[in-house]
Amino acid sequence: MLTNTRTTRIEWGDCDPAGIIFYARYFDIFDVSTTRLIEHALGMSKIAYLKAYDFLDHPLVETRARFLLPTRFGDEVAVETAVAACGRSSFKVEHRVMKDGALAVEGFETRVWVVRHPAEPRRLRAQPIPADVVARLTRAAVPSSSG
Amino acid sequence: MLTNTRTTRIEWGDCDPAGIIFYARYFDIFDVSTTRLIEHALGMSKIAYLKAYDFLDHPLVETRARFLLPTRFGDEVAVETAVAACGRSSFKVEHRVMKDGALAVEGFETRVWVVRHPAEPRRLRAQPIPADVVARLTRAAVPSSSG
Amino acid sequence: MLTNTRTTRIEWGDCDPAGIIFYARYFDIFDVSTTRLIEHALGMSKIAYLKAYDFLDHPLVETRARFLLPTRFGDEVAVETAVAACGRSSFKVEHRVMKDGALAVEGFETRVWVVRHPAEPRRLRAQPIPADVVARLTRAAVPSSSG
Amino acid sequence: MLTNTRTTRIEWGDCDPAGIIFYARYFDIFDVSTTRLIEHALGMSKIAYLKAYDFLDHPLVETRARFLLPTRFGDEVAVETAVAACGRSSFKVEHRVMKDGALAVEGFETRVWVVRHPAEPRRLRAQPIPADVVARLTRAAVPSSSG
Numbered sequence: 001m002l003t004n005t006r007t008t009r010i011e012w013g014d015c016d017p018a019g020i021i022f023y024a025r026y027f028d029i030f031d032v033s034t035t036r037l038i039e040h041a042l043g044m045s046k047i048a049y050l051k052a053y054d055f056l057d058h059p060l061v062e063t064r065a066r067f068l069l070p071t072r073f074g075d076e077v078a079v080e081t082a083v084a085a086c087g088r089s090s091f092k093v094e095h096r097v098m099k100d101g102a103l104a105v106e107g108f109e110t111r112v113w114v115v116r117h118p119a120e121p122r123r124l125r126a127q128p129i130p131a132d133v134v135a136r137l138t139r140a141a142v143p144s145s146s147g
Numbered sequence: 148m149l150t151n152t153r154t155t156r157i158e159w160g161d162c163d164p165a166g167i168i169f170y171a172r173y174f175d176i177f178d179v180s181t182t183r184l185i186e187h188a189l190g191m192s193k194i195a196y197l198k199a200y201d202f203l204d205h206p207l208v209e210t211r212a213r214f215l216l217p218t219r220f221g222d223e224v225a226v227e228t229a230v231a232a233c234g235r236s237s238f239k240v241e242h243r244v245m246k247d248g249a250l251a252v253e254g255f256e257t258r259v260w261v262v263r264h265p266a267e268p269r270r271l272r273a274q275p276i277p278a279d280v281v282a283r284l285t286r287a288a289v290p291s292s293s294g
Numbered sequence: 295m296l297t298n299t300r301t302t303r304i305e306w307g308d309c310d311p312a313g314i315i316f317y318a319r320y321f322d323i324f325d326v327s328t329t330r331l332i333e334h335a336l337g338m339s340k341i342a343y344l345k346a347y348d349f350l351d352h353p354l355v356e357t358r359a360r361f362l363l364p365t366r367f368g369d370e371v372a373v374e375t376a377v378a379a380c381g382r383s384s385f386k387v388e389h390r391v392m393k394d395g396a397l398a399v400e401g402f403e404t405r406v407w408v409v410r411h412p413a414e415p416r417r418l419r420a421q422p423i424p425a426d427v428v429a430r431l432t433r434a435a436v437p438s439s440s441g
Numbered sequence: 442m443l444t445n446t447r448t449t450r451i452e453w454g455d456c457d458p459a460g461i462i463f464y465a466r467y468f469d470i471f472d473v474s475t476t477r478l479i480e481h482a483l484g485m486s487k488i489a490y491l492k493a494y495d496f497l498d499h500p501l502v503e504t505r506a507r508f509l510l511p512t513r514f515g516d517e518v519a520v521e522t523a524v525a526a527c528g529r530s531s532f533k534v535e536h537r538v539m540k541d542g543a544l545a546v547e548g549f550e551t552r553v554w555v556v557r558h559p560a561e562p563r564r565l566r567a568q569p570i571p572a573d574v575v576a577r578l579t580r581a582a583v584p585s586s587s588g
Binding site: 310311312314316317318319321322325350351353354355356357358359360361362364366416418 | 457458459461463464465466468469472497498500501502503504505506507508509511513563565
Binding site: 016017018020022023024025027028031056057059060061062063064065066067068070072122124 | 163164165167169170171172174175178203204206207208209210211212213214215217219269271
């Protein structure tokens with residue numbers, strides 16, 4: 001499956017009065033990592049791929065995370081992100097946040113390919129993921145080290 | 148089990164270019180709701196209960212969420228929060244975000260009662276939840292409608 | 295000029311390792327307060343007034359803030375917001391964050407009424423504020439205590 | 442004066458329903474940039490310099506920003522940050538966010554060197570910036586391109 005690793009730094013403003021990262025910030029980190037993975041797979045930025053494939057977004061329908069080791073401001077972490085499965089209109093992504101070689105956090109997401117409902121623009125509607133995208137998300141991992 | 152319901156509003160800055168809430172913001176909402184629940188159970192603010200029980204925080208070790216209906220800026224939602232279980236040094240919390248009477252999001256958390264490790268202040272150590280706190284978190288629900 | 299006061303609470307996730315609010319969070323608070331003020335003036339939610347007046351948003355072109363007293367998680371603050379001036383396509387808003395009756399933070403904003411550029415949708419273009427809106431933003435203050 | 446430039450990317454979760462960055466996120470960006478500048482000047486991470494110089498933080502007492510060009514998700518920006526002045530217990534920092542070579546945002550900050558008040562730990566007290574730090578913050582710019 002497709003994988004991508006990026007490094008990021010936990011910052012002062014990400015941390016809470018206990019001095020460790022405020023857990024909600026990991027979901028910001030995960031969202032960036034999923035976007036980077038798909039950008040990498042499709043060879044274009046999110047703003048470009050939303051337009052090229054004419055869809056609204058790939059929002060989450062479910063997520064899960066386990067927090068094993070705390071991280072603090074100044075910590076550099078590596079976020080390893082992989083497509084774990086790809087269905088007709090949804091796909092699964094897994095994240096592993098590594099700190100000094102140890103697993104600090106694991107995240108799991110299920111996302112859906114959505115468009116605006118044609119009759120009611122405020123509703124969203126799942127739609128099949130284009131075959132071209134499925135092929136790119138499910139191909140064997142390629143070496144990568146994008147930022 | 149102890150429960151608490153509060154209402155909150157999804158704001159412009161919580162939403163993304165698809166016009167719906169950016170999912171990470173739900174975890175900010177859940178954290179506030181858990182704090183309110185414990186404040187309600189213990190009859191004091193978080194700043195006071197951290198001091199009274201001399202601990203660092205009750206961070207998450209695991210969380211899970213299901214996103215059923217999108218919410219948009221201006222939506223008023225009710226967040227129903229309950230203690231689902233209480234162990235020796237950890238406890239489970241469940242959140243239900245209701246929009247116009249329908250379940251929009253479900254969240255599940257496992258949190259641990261932690262102190263700073265006495266020998267290494269940068270490490271955290273789980274510690275038994277005080278019996279008084281366990282009793283208050285596991286008592287039958289009382290009617291409440293705190294903000 | 296039109297004014298509105300709302301109360302909000304500084305939360306754990308808004309605070310940094312120094313135990314006080316992370317200053318960027320005040321700008322989230324200010325944005326909510328400006329929205330509430332305009333909603334109050336126009337008698338409809340932001341999602342409704344963007345549609346009714348067919349514009350994209352009222353983004354900031356300039357802001358300034360002074361931080362006089364720190365706030366901490368659990369602090370209830372009152373945010374007093376007023377329209378300070380209203381021009382052809384821009385308007386000025388002022389915020390005063392009060393903590394226990396003392397001024398904690400002052401904020402000043404200049405915002406512009408914008409639409410998408412008709413020829414280039416990725417550009418924004420300032421547009422005159424509708425006369426009806428100007429009238430409502432500049433009328434004498436009415437008593438209010440909206441949430 | 443000391444300067445530092447870093448690049449960062451505006452992400453999906455930083456943007457609002459108008460499709461442009463939600464302005465409060467710039468203050469998160471500025472805070473990271475100031476931290477990087479001081480880390481660069483002092484040759485150690487923030488967690489290390491707070492300890493080495495035994496102080497609580499360098500919070501803001503005043504800030505100002507001008508927003509000239511909108512940025513969107515996927516935009517890579519360069520943030521040029523410089524110490525503009527250094528007084529006895531406060532210092533001034535300026536940020537310039539450049540997008541495709543054009544100035545998109547300017548930010549100005551005044552920060553204070555604070556410790557906890559010895560008699561009342563919940564109060565903060567300004568304290569003279571150590572001479573060693575002043576010397577490093579006010580030395581001539583050195584070429585840098587830290588991340």
